[in-house]
Amino acid sequence: MPCPFLGSLNQAFVRNYGAALMKQYGNYCPIISRGFRSLGQDETKCPFIQENSIVSEAPREMTEDIVDRSPYQYDKFFHDQINAKKKDYSYRVFRKVSRLAAEGAYPKALEGSANNRVTVWCANDYLGTSRHPAVQDAAVSAIKAYGTGAGGTRNIAGNSQMTEQLEAEIAKLHKKPAALIFSSCYVANDATLSTLGKLLPGCHIYSDAGNHASMIQGIRHSQAPKHIFRHNDPNHLREMLEASPIGVPKLVVFETVHSMSGAICPLEEMCAIAHEYGALTFVDEVHAVGLYGKHGAGIGEERGIEHMIDIVSGTLGKAFGNVGGYIAGSSLLVDTVRSLAPGFIFTTALPPPVLAGSLASIRLLASEEGRTLRAKHQAMVRYLKLSLLVAGLPQLPSVSHIVPVPIKGADKVALVAESLMKRGHYVQAINYPTVARGEERLRFAPGPHHTPEMIDQLVTALTEAFHENNISFNQFIKNGACRECSMEYKFDVMYEEPYKLPLAA
Numbered sequence: 001m002p003c004p005f006l007g008s009l010n011q012a013f014v015r016n017y018g019a020a021l022m023k024q025y026g027n028y029c030p031i032i033s034r035g036f037r038s039l040g041q042d043e044t045k046c047p048f049i050q051e052n053s054i055v056s057e058a059p060r061e062m063t064e065d066i067v068d069r070s071p072y073q074y075d076k077f078f079h080d081q082i083n084a085k086k087k088d089y090s091y092r093v094f095r096k097v098s099r100l101a102a103e104g105a106y107p108k109a110l111e112g113s114a115n116n117r118v119t120v121w122c123a124n125d126y127l128g129t130s131r132h133p134a135v136q137d138a139a140v141s142a143i144k145a146y147g148t149g150a151g152g153t154r155n156i157a158g159n160s161q162m163t164e165q166l167e168a169e170i171a172k173l174h175k176k177p178a179a180l181i182f183s184s185c186y187v188a189n190d191a192t193l194s195t196l197g198k199l200l201p202g203c204h205i206y207s208d209a210g211n212h213a214s215m216i217q218g219i220r221h222s223q224a225p226k227h228i229f230r231h232n233d234p235n236h237l238r239e240m241l242e243a244s245p246i247g248v249p250k251l252v253v254f255e256t257v258h259s260m261s262g263a264i265c266p267l268e269e270m271c272a273i274a275h276e277y278g279a280l281t282f283v284d285e286v287h288a289v290g291l292y293g294k295h296g297a298g299i300g301e302e303r304g305i306e307h308m309i310d311i312v313s314g315t316l317g318k319a320f321g322n323v324g325g326y327i328a329g330s331s332l333l334v335d336t337v338r339s340l341a342p343g344f345i346f347t348t349a350l351p352p353p354v355l356a357g358s359l360a361s362i363r364l365l366a367s368e369e370g371r372t373l374r375a376k377h378q379a380m381v382r383y384l385k386l387s388l389l390v391a392g393l394p395q396l397p398s399v400s401h402i403v404p405v406p407i408k409g410a411d412k413v414a415l416v417a418e419s420l421m422k423r424g425h426y427v428q429a430i431n432y433p434t435v436a437r438g439e440e441r442l443r444f445a446p447g448p449h450h451t452p453e454m455i456d457q458l459v460t461a462l463t464e465a466f467h468e469n470n471i472s473f474n475q476f477i478k479n480g481a482c483r484e485c486s487m488e489y490k491f492d493v494m495y496e497e498p499y500k501l502p503l504a505a
């Protein structure tokens with residue numbers, strides 16, 4: 001008969017620490033407790049413990065294990081982890097979608113092994129710049145002239161004229177003295193916040209509750225004391241800063257356009273409060289750069305308050321259609337991050353096609369053509385929001401280009417996405433950990449290359465998908481509130497028109 005205590009423990013652990021275990025926990029054992037203090041004299045009272053062997057009468061597998069020295073069961077551990085994800089529907093199976101770039105084919109993609117043609121509704125290549133001829137040509141020419149890879153870190157052979165040109169262009173776009181590029185904006189946010197938070201003596205960080213994982217990680221890595229204020233709530237930020245230590249460095253960290261809800265923060269108010277308490281503002285404009293403001297510098301530019309943002313972070317991977325991320329700010333701050341952030345220093349620099357493509361894209365979106373693209377983009381967004389409303393389908397009250405349709409339950413939202421795919425529309429189901437459990441949604445990002453006809457087809461397909469999966473609607477909106485998600489609709493805000501241009505191309 002196995003010892004009920006030792007038999008339940010990891011066998012290698014018992015082998016190595018059995019005696020110590022008995023000394024520490026033996027008094028909980030009904031047999032050993034009678035004599036555990038003089039273990040050695042009284043141990044024979046226990047049928048499992050014989051002279052000189054704490055596990056001599058242990059179960060057979062246990063004694064075999066002692067001989068085998070069996071290693072840790074890595075596969076079992078990973079299997080259990082994956083199983084837990086599958087059980088709560090958060091296990092991810094990536095769709096194979098090859099987005100087409102050719103004129104007339106965009107925004108379609110070939111999906112799955114059968115290469116079915118579908119319309120893509122969830123890409124963050126918001127304005128289609130990844131396939132714009134000027135951007136493509138710049139990338140191809142750069143490959144021909146300089147090859148595909150950077151060849152090293154910025155310090156060792158990876159810094160070119162184009163690298164510095166791109167940084168100068170980003171600095172100009174944001175009206176800042178300096179900019180620094182990173183492999184992605186995830187890295188930019190993580191590297192900058194962790195470095196500043198660690199470096200600034202006694203720094204406290206104030207972080208919006210809705211912040212993206214990249215900022216959360218950066219703040220964690222800095223090990224600075226952090227204070228989380230309610231999402232986009234300047235009053236709560238003020239309360240926290242009011243209680244903050246005087247004379248110590250502080251960072252206030254938040255996003256302008258929220259990636260999953262489409263909310264836009266009260267930028268001016270939040271920056272003003274941060275400055276009142278002597279804090280620096282770190283503002284993530286990832287879902288705004290290229291899309292808002294006369295030159296596409298983001299919400300800061302649109303509202304004429306770029307100067308209130310001390311450090312802006314942005315991505316080259318969404319509206320700019322490439323890959324990479326950046327920060328822009330004062331020369332000294334940028335030089336400090338350049339000199340001290342491991343996430344910047346110890347990695348291969350961005351490659352020539354990405355540098356050239358990004359430069360071309362930033363210039364394109366700062367031009368008249370960029371303004372036309374932005375106007376068409378907003379027109380399509382408005383058309384989708386209104387079409388959903390007319391069809392009685394639910395939507396969250398987004399004031400930006402992101403159109404979230406709430407469908408509670410990871411299983412339900414996946415089923416609706418699948419029904420849409422069958423009808424030729426690809427939109428990814430968004431679930432935990434990207435959003436909290438219970439806040440699952442489809443996140444639509446219509447672009448200037450979608451047409452009103454495509455949107456009509458999408459809304460018809462979505463209506464059918466709701467029916468097919470027995471999700472009732474037309475009942476979502478009651479007294480201005482969404483029944484399903486108990487969120488309030490503010491239609492006057494939702495359909496406010498930042499660009500009063502006609503729908504026509």
Ligand SMILES: Cc1ncc(COP(=O)(O)O)c(C=O)c1O
Nearest residue numbers: 184185186212259286315317325
């Ligand atoms: C708000 C926000 N910040 C930062 C990032 C990271 O940007 P990147 O894709 O360039 O790593 C994302 C990515 O989705 C994001 O949504």
